[in-house]
Amino acid sequence: VNDNSSRYMLTLSGTLRSPKIDFHPLFLMLMPVPLDVETEAVVSIIPRDFMRQSRLRVKLPEIELADGTRTCPFSVQFPEGQDIVLSSEGTANELTCRISFRSSKPMSFLGEMLFVDQEENRLLEQQTTVFSPYTRTWHCTALIKKL
Secondary structure, three states: OOOOOOOOOOOOOOOOOOOEEEEEOOOOOOOOOOOOOOEEEEEEEEEEOOOOOEEOEEEOOOEEOOOOOEEOOEEEEOOOOOEEOEOOOOOEOOEEEEEEEOOOOOEEEEEEEEEEOOOOOEEEEEEEEEEEOHHHHHHHHHHHHHO
């Protein structure tokens, strides 16, 4: 290299891995409940291909009711924390997520919960359907069976 004027060709290659998360269970169904009663479910979140520590947050949908008011009947908690921490082997910790629903007014809803890491990577858009109260749930079920 010092006095050698020969040219060298260097070829680099690599694999790009995007961070993602898996859910267990894969599908979540919140049970219909009477008005102003909370229902909840617990989901395990398994981070994959994270290269550094990160923090998850959830963008919850806001729903416009018939009278024009806006509400968010969902809440999300991470009882053991929402930080994705890498071990010395490069694997990430599993997170526990508690998703709750409560509404004082009847509503039906189809929408998304968006899980985002601190670098604004959209990791999953979880589609959620909620019907409340029981009468609407059974009415909807009856319509589906007739089709």
